Amino acid sequence: MGYGVMKTIINCETGEVIERELTAAEIKQQAADEKEYAKAQKVEADKIAAKQSAEAKLAALGLTEEEVASILG
Amino acid sequence: MPTNTDLVTDLPADFAVFGQAVDTSMADLLGGTTGQILAKASGTNMDFTWIANDQGDITAVTTTAPLQGGGTSGALALTVAAASTSASGVVQLSNSTSTTSSVLAATPTAVKSAYDLATTANTAAGTAQTTADAAITKATLTTAGDTLYRNATVPTRLAIGTAGQVLTVNSGATAPQWSTPSAGGLTLISTVVPSASSGFSFSSISSSYKHLLLTWSGILHSNNSTAFDVRLNANSGANYNSMVYYGANTSLAQANAGGATSYNPTVPVFGKNVANAGFNNTNSGYLWLYDYTNTSYAKQCSGAWVFYDSSGAAHTQIWNSQMTFDILTAISSIDITRLSGTGTMTITTNGSVKLWGMA
Numbered sequence: 398m399g400y401g402v403m404k405t406i407i408n409c410e411t412g413e414v415i416e417r418e419l420t421a422a423e424i425k426q427q428a429a430d431e432k433e434y435a436k437a438q439k440v441e442a443d444k445i446a447a448k449q450s451a452e453a454k455l456a457a458l459g460l461t462e463e464e465v466a467s468i469l470g
Numbered sequence: 471m472p473t474n475t476d477l478v479t480d481l482p483a484d485f486a487v488f489g490q491a492v493d494t495s496m497a498d499l500l501g502g503t504t505g506q507i508l509a510k511a512s513g514t515n516m517d518f519t520w521i522a523n524d525q526g527d528i529t530a531v532t533t534t535a536p537l538q539g540g541g542t543s544g545a546l547a548l549t550v551a552a553a554s555t556s557a558s559g560v561v562q563l564s565n566s567t568s569t570t571s572s573v574l575a576a577t578p579t580a581v582k583s584a585y586d587l588a589t590t591a592n593t594a595a596g597t598a599q600t601t602a603d604a605a606i607t608k609a610t611l612t613t614a615g616d617t618l619y620r621n622a623t624v625p626t627r628l629a630i631g632t633a634g635q636v637l638t639v640n641s642g643a644t645a646p647q648w649s650t651p652s653a654g655g656l657t658l659i660s661t662v663v664p665s666a667s668s669g670f671s672f673s674s675i676s677s678s679y680k681h682l683l684l685t686w687s688g689i690l691h692s693n694n695s696t697a698f699d700v701r702l703n704a705n706s707g708a709n710y711n712s713m714v715y716y717g718a719n720t721s722l723a724q725a726n727a728g729g730a731t732s733y734n735p736t737v738p739v740f741g742k743n744v745a746n747a748g749f750n751n752t753n754s755g756y757l758w759l760y761d762y763t764n765t766s767y768a769k770q771c772s773g774a775w776v777f778y779d780s781s782g783a784a785h786t787q788i789w790n791s792q793m794t795f796d797i798l799t800a801i802s803s804i805d806i807t808r809l810s811g812t813g814t815m816t817i818t819t820n821g822s823v824k825l826w827g828m829a
Contacts, residue, residue, distance in 0.1 A: 405670035409660045409825065419668075426706050427808065430732070434697055434810040437735040441725060 402427075536560065539801040565779040619646050634678040634829070656683065658829040664689075664823065669698070672825045673803045675762075679827030682759040684804060688821015689753035689777070691744045696811030698740035700757065702769065702801050706731050712793035732809060733771075733793055740806055741777040741813065752818050753777035755789070762801040769795040 404423070419427065420422060442449045447458045479590055484668060498507070500518030511519040536551035537680025553559035553739035555572050564574040567583045576584075606625045611618060615630030622644075631637075636657065638649040646704035651657065657679065675682065684700075690808050691698075708729035712739050715724050725736040733739045741753035754774025762769060771793040774818075779787050795801075804825065806815075 402668045405662070405664075405667060406672045407660050407670065407672050409672055410674040412660070414637055416498075429706070430807070430809045433731055434735045434738075435726070437730070441736045443488060445723070 496722035509667065510735055514750050517581075616680070618644075621645060621803060634796075648715060651829050655829045657829070659825045659827050661825075662823045663821070664815045665819050666816055668814055670823075671686065671704070671803055671805045675802050675804070675825070676827065677763045677800055677802070679829060680761065681828040682762050682804070683728040683799065683828055684757040684759070684773075684823070685825040686740070686756070686775075686821070687752075688818040689740055690816050690818050691811075691813045692816065693811065693813040694743040694745040696745075696813030697735075697738040697742035697809045698777045698815055699735060699738035699809045700740065701732050701805040701807055703797065703799060703828065704805050705795075705797060705802055708714065709796040710734070711739065711796065712791055714789055714791040716787055716789040734791065735809055737787075737789055738809055739773070739775060739791075739792075741775070741779075742810070743779050744777045745813070748777050752821070754821075759801060759804075765798050765800055767798070769801060771795065 402419045402424070403416050404419055406417065408415070410439075451469060452465050455468065456462075460468075498511070498516060498518035502774065503506070503699045505523050506520040507522045507523045507525070509525075511517045513727055525781050530542040531546050531548070533540040533548065535557065536553065537548060538551055539548040540546055549556065550557040553561040553573060553575075561573065561575040563577045564571070565577050565579045565583075565711045566574070566577075567580050567587075594639075606618065610625060612627065613630055617628045617630075618625050619628055620626065626645075627820050628648070630647055632650075634650065635648040636651050637646055639645070640647045659675065659682075664670060689698075708731055710727065710730040710733055712727045712730065712734040713724070714726070714734055715722065716737060717723075725734060727736055739755070741756065744753045753775060754777070755773060757771055757773035760770045760772075761767070772791065773793075774788075774790045806823070808815075
């Protein structure tokens with residue numbers, strides 16, 4: 398039973414190169430990776446959005462770009 | 471002497487004449503000795519002579535094996551016994567060149583067939599001998615890992631070196647030799663040129679180096695919704711702790727990952743959304759994995775990479791990272807694995823992924 402996704406294994410000791418389909422465990426891991434990746438991207442996007450919101454609020458208080466940058470980095 | 475029509479007038483006289491005629495005719499029968507036999511003396515009638523009974527020189531036929539029969543009288547029958555491997559005798563001829571009989575004898579036909587085959591075999595043997603004479607003696611190599619090279623005249627054994635040694639040419643440039651690489655040297659362990667790859671792995675990495683260096687250039691994804699990251703020893707546990715500073719256009723940001731399941735799922739090492747080669751900004755970079763065989767400490771890694779993120783507000787991103795891998799086991803494999811999407815990874819012109827060993 399194949400899963401259609403191939404993985405290349407390079408044996409550094411012998412130089413042998415094997416291309417094989419992902420195992421069931423690797424397919425399962427890939428699904429978990431997909432969720433982990435999406436979660437990490439959302440955290441990063443939220444962080445960027447929060448920074449942009451803070452920048453906008455600080456600017457609204459009358460701070461210059463340099464002043465905002467000195468606070469937020 | 472009167473005839474049968476004559477008138478007998480003087481019988482005594484006639485008998486006398488008759489007797490004399492008989493005596494004269496049978497005179498040769500007179501004489502002889504015991505054992506003599508009568509033989510014709512000439513072609514004339516009644517011309518006999520007595521001779522000794524010694525005509526012919528066979529008086530008995532005595533046989534020895536393989537001749538059988540014989541005797542001293544009568545019709546003598548003689549036969550020859552069949553030959554065997556233990557006795558001489560008569561044998562049957564055979565044209566066969568395949569029989570296993572031990573009592574048949576080969577004919578010239580069979581001998582010629584055998585001769586012809588022997589001639590062919592002899593020719594082949596001569597050719598084989600010539601080939602063998604020119605071949606390399608198996609015994610030249612005596613130890614596992616030995617290699618073979620030619621000196622000035624003949625194939626010669628080069629004994630296996632020691633762990634970590636590399637093959638070089640001697641100072642006279644006349645022969646190869648094993649040499650210990652000088653400190654700080656790089657040894658190329660393996661090169662991969664991904665083509666529509668969903669991921670790949672460097673496995674069975676030798677433990678003979680001090681550090682590992684992974685370099686890559688020209689990575690291009692087939693779409694802008696795929697991400698590839700790095701794992702060590704195929705470990706997908708929450709063992710990766712990284713701190714990544716990156717610049718996106720004019721901004722500077724930081725992406726930390728504590729207890730991640732790969733190098734950094736926020737900013738994957740082999741890029742995310744790297745599908746634009748138009749600016750020659752495919753993913754390129756390096757990772758330096760320190761003291762990868764140490765089994766007393768967590769592994770440490772640093773690296774940098776750059777790529778063009780073609781998603782959303784497309785911009786060039788430059789990354790500098792430090793990472794610890796909370797595993798004491800020596801590193802024996804490095805996986806470039808797809809974290810997200812269904813795209814594949816390909817290398818643009820002159821690109822490759824290389825794994826190096828550092829002495």
